[in-house]
Amino acid sequence: MSGVHLSVEGALARLTLDNPAKLNAFTPAMLAQLDAHCATLERSADVMCVLVQATGDRAFCAGADIAEWAPLSPFEFARNWVREGHRVFDRLARLSKPTIAVLQAHAFGGGLELAACCDIRVMAPGATLALPEAQVGIVPGWSGTQRLARLLPEPVLKEMALFGRRLDAGRAHALGFVAEVADDPLTVAEGIAAGMANASPRAVEVAKYQIHAGVGEDPSAMIEALGAGMIGASADKAEGVAAFAAKRKPEFPGT
Template sequence: MSAIHLDREGPLAILRLDNPAKLNSLTPEMLSGLEAHCDALDRDDGVRCVLLTAEGDRAFCTGADINAWGDLAPADFARRWVRDGHRIFDRLARLSKPTIAVLTGHAFGGGLELATACDIRVMAPAATLALPETGVGIVPGWSGTQRLMRLLPEPVVKEMALFGRRLSAERALALGFVAELAEDPLSAARSIAERLLGTSPRATEVAKYMIHAAAGEDAPAMVEALASGMIAASADKQEGVAAFRAKRKPNFTGA
């Protein structure tokens, strides 16, 4: 049965797509599992970095399982499949922990969009990237024309989405979409993740929020999260809470 598994290696969390018989295509159960794991990871202070990988080396993920959406009515396809997928991918993108997509094989359609929701990507040299949706009569629906446009030049996205061209690992690296090419992408991702261990967890989290605010990744929420974190450390906040609980007028000092 298709699933997404969560394993721990000390401060590293590894999310693994497990649907190799269908090239790790995404099912509703896998999407629900991803959302639940993201919720748990955000609350686990012992996790410093999340690696997203998949079973097998043929494909990281070839997109959404056509059997899950092929017979949906238009309204259900838009309302449930596309919007639910967007919400879940956004949840991954806005995870407070740094994330690395480990592309041991091809990433097509929703699989590419899933990798795009991670902070950086490590890729096998033989793997390729593609947006093949128009070949089955649909369009990219989980941020392939939105988030991906912030990370790749417009003509490159058009090559994939309009003309069906695949993007090679070498070209993806040259364009900055991929951080590193490696014959063993998981080991390379572990090495990158280990560099986090000597840094401040809180500083890393705040730096991610700042970058996302600048890039337009849920900028309003990022700005409010940063401001709220700052104000929560103030003496005035402590005084305000204490006064509310004691049912007295607060004595704010500006500290």
């Protein structure tokens, strides 16, 4: 059945877009599945890395299924489609686990925005990237003008969003948007993920939070997460909890 599927193999998880008949275009059901899978992954203590991949050889993801959003009223389109998609994509972007997008084929519109949510990207040489929304009378709505503006130079993003130009794999790699171009991007991505085998899961998580705070990816939440982690390991926190449970005045050791 088409959708977004989650599978876990030891420390490696895979989020697979599986709607090849529609070039893996997103439906509301797929957004809901991605949201639920992100919640599952956050609760997993074993998963260290997540691959975001897709079935078929024609497209990684062609964006949002036009048949799903075209009939919506302006109000429904803004609230139920754009805002909901943005929220779910943000959840993927801020996942505590490192993520790798496997671009075996074209990523257009929402598909490119999905890839931008991942920490790094591996791309097939024949794949291209595009923001074709203006060609159907809309604008990017799932962070294409926001998150992508941090990952691509402004003139390049304008080439894509305003003039409809595609970005090929070689140029995407030269710009730093793509980590590696490979004939078999899935195998390369799996190899990159395997490189984390000897890494500290908590150190990786904290490093991701620090980088996100530095580049403006929800910095307030990242800073508070870092602070909470630091205080959560303190003797003061342990004493405060114990004192509350015992209904006594805490005696904080200051460590």
